[in-house]
Amino acid sequence: MRKGNLTAAAALVLTLALAACSTPSTDEATPTAAPSMPGASSAPLSTTSTAPPSIDQDIVGTVVRFTVDSESVDVTIGVDSPATRDFLSMLPLTLTLEEFNGREKIADLPRALEYEGSPGSDPEDGHLIYFIPWGNIGFYYNTDGIGYSDQTLHLGTYNATLEELERLEGHATVEIVR
Secondary structure, eight states, X not given: OOHHHHHHHHHHHHHHXXXXXXXXXXXXXXXXXXXXXXXXXXXXXXXXXXXXXXHHSXXXXXXXXXXXXXXXXXXXXXXXXXXXXXXXXXXXXXXXEEEETTTEEEXXXXXXXXXXXXXXXXXXXXXXXXXXXXXXXXXXXXXXXXXXXXXXXXXXXXXXXXXXXXXXXXXXXXEEOO
C-alpha cells in the first residue's frame, strides 16, 4: 500500500469509529441503561419527604392527641420502635375507648400492629401501651402488680388525672398534633 492510501484508509477508519460513537438521530435512538453501582437507585435524590415528618424522622417526642367530646389527652411518643411507627402510620383514626378492669382505658385498633423487633416493657401509670395478644392499646392508670412483659409494648406517656381519663370514654379521634 502506498503512503497516501494508508493515510486515507486510517482517516476512513477514524471517521467510521467516530460515527459509531456519536449520538444517533432521534428516529434511530434506543434507550440504554446507565451503569450503576450495586444498590444504587436511579431515582432522583430528594431532600424533602412527602410522608408526615413524624414518620420519616425521629418520632420520639411526637405528640398524639386523643379527643372525646371536649376532653383530650396528649400522649408523647417515648420510643422509636416498629410498633410505634406502625401506630403513627394509622393516624388519624377514630377509636372507641372503654374502661377495663379498674386499671386502664383500652381501645381496639383497626388491625394488629407490626411489632417485630419492638422491646417489651414494664408499664407504669401514665403509659400508653400496645398489648400484643389482644391487639389493643391501653392508657394505664393502675399498674399495681403488673410487671415486665414481652407482650406489652410501650408507645408513649401521658399526663392526665383519673377524672380526665374517666371522661375519655367513647368515640375518640386520634391524631398527630406535633
